[in-house]
Amino acid sequence: xxxxxxxxxxxxxxxxxxxxxxxxxxxxxxxxxxxxxxxxxxxxxxxxxxxxxxxxxxxxxxxxxxxxxxxxxxxxxxxxxxxxxxxxxxxxxxxxxxxxxxxxxxxxxxxxxxxxxxxxxxxxxxxxxxxxxxxxxxxxxxxxxxxxxxxxxxxxxxxxxxxxxxxxxxxxxxxxxxxxxxxxxxxxxxxxxxxxxxxxxxxxxxxxxxxxxxxxxxxxxxxxxxxxxxxxxxxxxxxxxxxxxxxxxxxxxxxxxx
Numbered sequence: 001x002x003x004x005x006x007x008x009x010x011x012x013x014x015x016x017x018x019x020x021x022x023x024x025x026x027x028x029x030x031x032x033x034x035x036x037x038x039x040x041x042x043x044x045x046x047x048x049x050x051x052x053x054x055x056x057x058x059x060x061x062x063x064x065x066x067x068x069x070x071x072x073x074x075x076x077x078x079x080x081x082x083x084x085x086x087x088x089x090x091x092x093x094x095x096x097x098x099x100x101x102x103x104x105x106x107x108x109x110x111x112x113x114x115x116x117x118x119x120x121x122x123x124x125x126x127x128x129x130x131x132x133x134x135x136x137x138x139x140x141x142x143x144x145x146x147x148x149x150x151x152x153x154x155x156x157x158x159x160x161x162x163x164x165x166x167x168x169x170x171x172x173x174x175x176x177x178x179x180x181x182x183x184x185x186x187x188x189x190x191x192x193x194x195x196x197x198x199x200x201x202x203x204x205x206x207x208x209x210x211x212x213x214x215x216x217x218x219x220x221x222x223x224x225x226x227x228x229x230x231x232x233x234x235x236x237x238x239x240x241x242x243x244x245x246x247x248x249x250x251x252x253x254x255x256x257x258x
Contacts, residue, residue: 104192105192105193105194106165106193106194106238106239106240107168107193107194107195107237107238107239108193108239109239111192111193111237112168112193112237112239115170115193115235115237116142118191119139119142119172119188119191119235120139120142122184122187122188123137123138123139123174123176123184125183125187126176126180126183126184127180135177135226136176137174137175137176137177137180137181137184138174138175138176139172139173139174140173140174140175140230141171141172141173141232142170142171142172142173143170143171144168144169144170144171145169145170145171145234148167148169148234148236149166149167149168149169150166150167151163151165151166151241152164152165152166152167157238163241164240164241165238165239165240165241166238166239166241167196167236167237167238167239168236168237168239169234169235169236170234170235170236170237171232171234172232172233172234172235173230173231173232174230174231174232175205175228175229175230175231176228176229176231177226177227177228177229178227178229181202181229181231185197185231188235193237193238194237194238195235195236195237195238196235196236196238197233197234197235197236198233198234198236199232199233199234200231200232200233201231201232201233202229202230202231202232203229203230203231203232204227204228204229205227205228205229205230208226208227208228
């Protein structure tokens with residue numbers, strides 16, 4: 001018997017098998033299984049990539065942002081602190097300048113040492129152009145009153161200055177006409193150091209109270225003598241004490257408990 005065409009004999013007891021697929025751990029890797037494995041491996045790879053790269057990068061970025069924010073806050077705080085320090089220094093400078101200005105109003109050792117000369121200059125200034133010695137003003141007395149001088153503790157200038165100021169008290173006496181005396185007192189008030197005038201007293205020199213008449217018994221204005229007055233007063237120069245010179249505050253004794 002003749003068989004035409006292609007013919008592949010089949011051996012006895014052998015059947016035709018499908019395609020041969022590899023097996024891994026007893027699992028046949030079919031195309032479907034392979035596709036599922038690839039998807040699973042892709043997901044695992046993506047997760048590992050996210051976990052190891054992206055997640056770490058995000059965490060690092062958050063840490064860096066937090067660090068930057070903290071440093072910026074520190075910088076802002078430092079700027080605020082620097083501004084506060086600058087403001088405090090400015091206020092301190094203003095307070096020191098104000099203190100210096102106030103202290104300049106008071107007397108100092110230098111101004112006290114020249115006080116006699118300053119007052120004598122005021123007296124001599126009213127004598128400009130006067131040639132008659134009997135009509136010239138004079139500074140007849142300028143003596144330090146040691147008993148009245150010293151640290152102020154009697155609240156005479158207010159309780160706030162007790163123990164903070166001292167006064168140098170001088171007994172002053174001026175002789176001259178009323179206009180001359182008035183001008184001298186006003187010029188003394190214009191002196192730079194703070195001076196206090198007290199115990200003011202003026203007495204009229206009766207010997208100069210004369211009325212001169214001419215030959216016809218009429219008042220001769222040009223010949224009338226200047227009425228002289230003697231003015232005495234105490235002049236106190238106030239000097240601020242340094243911190244080391246101020247007496248220690250008196251602490252009141254505690255009353256005994258019953």
